[in-house]
Structures are given as C-alpha cells and as structure tokens.
Amino acid sequence: MINVRINVSKIDKEKLYHGAKGVYLNxxxxxxxxxxxxxDYIAIQELPKEERDAGARxxxxxxxxxxxxxxxxxSAKPPANPVKTNPEQPEDQIPF
Numbered sequence: 001m002i003n004v005r006i007n008v009s010k011i012d013k014e015k016l017y018h019g020a021k022g023v024y025l026n027x028x029x030x031x032x033x034x035x036x037x038x039x040d041y042i043a044i045q046e047l048p049k050e051e052r053d054a055g056a057r058x059x060x061x062x063x064x065x066x067x068x069x070x071x072x073x074x075s076a077k078p079p080a081n082p083v084k085t086n087p088e089q090p091e092d093q094i095p096f
Contacts, residue, residue, distance in 0.1 A: 002029070002040075002065070002067065003065050004041075004062065004064040005043075005062045005063055006027070006043055006061045006062040007061055007062050010060065011025060011059065012045055012058075012059050015045060015046075015047065015048075015058075026045070027044065027045060027061060028043075028045075028058065029043055029044075029064050030044060037063070038065060039064065039065050040064060040066045041063065041065070042060060042062075043061045043063060043064055044057070044058040044060055044061065045059045045061055
C-alpha cells in the first residue's frame with residue numbers, strides 16, 4: 001500500500017479532467033527516496049503530453065510513502081543480540 005499526502009491548494013484546477021462520472025485529477029508518483037522525512041515518492045500533477053513535450057512541469061502536490069505491514073517490518077529486523085562466532089572456536093561449543 002502507498003499512502004499519498006496532497007496539498008489540494010497546489011492543484012492547477014484548469015488541468016482537471018471532466019469525465020462522464022465526475023471530475024478527475026491525474027497524479028504521477030515519481031520514486032524519490034528521502035531519508036530525512038522517510039518519503040519514497042513525490043506526487044506531481046500530470047500534464048498533457050503536448051505540455052510535457054514543450055518542457056512544462058506539473059505542480060508538486062505532495063509526497064507518498066510505502067506502508068509496510070507490521071509482520072514484514074518485524075521479520076526484516078535483525079536479531080536484538082546477534083551471537084558473534086569466533087572462527088577459532090568450534091561451532092558446537094558454548095563460547096563461555
């Protein structure tokens with residue numbers, strides 16, 4: 001799952017898409033890991049191809065973060081006190 005946070009005041013309302021069932025906003029997520037805040041993506045308002053080809057850039061609307069289930073986070077953690085092995089000591093003996 002990816003959690004997206006958008007600043008709606010930055011949306012260019014002229015670029016909204018009017019469809020048969022409502023008004024739509026096209027957003028593009030660009031992978032940009034940011035260790036300072038822990039975000040994995042930047043959310044950009046998508047522009048029509050003609051505008052992108054002309055060099056225009058969509059408004060930066062916010063950020064997104066991958067949400068990792070608790071089970072995956074716990075299984076990815078290293079052991080709290082890893083046992084260091086001594087190459088000079090046989091593995092079947094207790095080191096103390």
